[in-house]
Amino acid sequence: MKIKWMGTKFLAFVAVLYAVLAFIDAHKTLEALLQAGKVLAELVPILMVVMLLTVYVHYRFEPKKLAAHLGEESGVKGWAVALGLGVLSHGPMYAWYPMFRDMMRHGLRKGLVAAFFYARAVKVPILPIMVQYFGLAFTLSITLYTLLAAWVQGVLIEKLCAGKPCDPE
Template identity: 50%
Template sequence: MKKNRSGLVMLGIVVVLYGVLFFLKPDETLQALGESLGVLKMIIPILLIVFFLMALLNTFIDEKAISKHLGKLSGVKGWLLALLGGILSHGPGYVWYPLLQNLREQGARDGLVIAFIYARAIKIPWLPLMVSYFGWAFTLVYTFYVVLGAYVQGMIVDRLDRKERDV
């Protein structure tokens, strides 16, 4: 199995860029590095939770269970799980990427992963605020179209995956 080294390449590029910028503008580079470390401190707890969830997935849930609920034959149940999971998920989107990659590696369909990511546009804590600014009708129509868009995007990816396999 080919190992994906894109993360290491990206880290190397960032380190080289920080090194070059340090020689050009040391004060601003140190300030930027400090802000980057501040963001890292902020997301570490979320990353730890995601890695804990990944460990639980790897320990207690086998590929057959994931394939059953999120795999090729998951059907309506898979769509509901992906859409509701996306709506209920909190925190920055990028902290979910390792978990979603893990699910894909264990057999989850790409279309369901796309639907999950797209459905994250609905933020339950913000819905009351949206209602107060825009009203119930706007909020319901918006939410409906985001869920519909998540489903359509997932279906498009599933069809493209099918065509790719058939070629």
């Protein structure tokens, strides 16, 4: 069985780049490495939660059930779930990537992923502040238009990715 090493070339490129930069300015390179270490330390707990969620989803839901709820036949329910969870989700967007890639392998529609990410622009904790500054009509309008745009983006992604070019492999 052949093992795929995703990102190995990029990692090697970054390592070589840091080595070259160390010759140019060792002090700044060390500062950059320390900052990268801090970012990594912040990411590890988030990635652990995403990994646990991925394991939970993988073992709790059979791929056929997942595909039924969020696959090709999901219809309006799939869009509602994607938009709703997108609005409610928190944390950095890239933390969701591994889980969604795994779910796409089990039948999750690409358009629902796009809609989820676009719907993240609506921030529930910010809505009361928006109402205070801009009024209820504006806040409702921009929220609904954002969700409509999220749906349109999802539909466009599904049309663009109807073949192999957008597969997560």
